[in-house]
Amino acid sequence: MEWTHTTSPSDVIKGNMTLLIFQLTMFLLITDGLYAFLNFSLLRIYFLKLTLPFNIHHFVVLLLAFIHVFKSVIQIFFIISTILHWRGKSFFLTEKHLVKHQGIFSIQEKVYDLNNIRSVTIKQSFLGKIFHFGDVIIETSASGGYKDKILVAGIADPENFEAKLRHCF
Template identity: 45%
Template sequence: MKNRVTLYRTVKTDDQEEANSDPRDSITEPIRESVVLFVIKIATILIITDLVYAVVNFVLLRAFFLNHELPFNIHDLTAYILTLLHIAKTALQVWGISSIVFRWVGNSYFITQKHLVRHEGIINCIEKIYDLDIIRSISIQQSWLGKIFRYGSVNIEISASGGYTDQVTLNGVTNPQQYEKMLRRHF
């Protein structure tokens, strides 16, 4: 079952009364983290683990072939150590990429006519629904890289009667200005 988001634009005609609902132009897709940010995170995991592995590999192989003295007499165990390091590097990469992918797939937002819906998780699903009428402030944060690749975070402050306050952040979304404009209509 696909999760749907309704992004809308209000269009009024002469035939409609203000009490009736307006026709909506809808886009049915979840709001997720930018694909550019997703790829940057995966590339960072791969590059860092490969660099650490390359440095350790270089040190061990250099010591092995140049007959340098290694502590704890690990000279004889160099091949086993390199094999274990390679397995550990691969396991770390698989774990890191899996956690990034599962977080990307499991976290999404939906904006409906009256609510902001936040979905978290794949197996342990949590859904939070925020009323758009109690939004108090909206701000955008973009780094210089975010401005180049058009992604950023939308910070939403929500407060209601009785002292209830909450902060909702749409992290790393593509084109955050679009969502800010949509949410500002509810002030």
């Protein structure tokens, strides 16, 4: 099967930047909140001269430093992996195909024939309507009863993508 890229870079459908920022912010708030709770609890033990099992209370400052470094490493890993995943996943339309491109270091592309599309559904939450992002679910079928659902999740302006998709088939 031969196909060519006939879309311009502006026709590439990517995840919504607002959703990406929201995910990263929530993760950072949760991990920093847990760290603040642990920090408060351990410093309370340290200054009130309370005891912990296995005499851990003697190493509270060292334990706090270890927890801080561990939290920072987890946050950096999550931020990098989330951004790489967001950056590496895209969809685009050609004249007869929908192409799903996934990956940065190892690339996987899946090509769907637009003639096999049976239905297109848009799902948007309340926040999705406000910030213009949502999911598009595409159902395809082929001979022999084969069915497939393609989830285009968290994209910017899903109505526009649906209109482009319907225009192609």
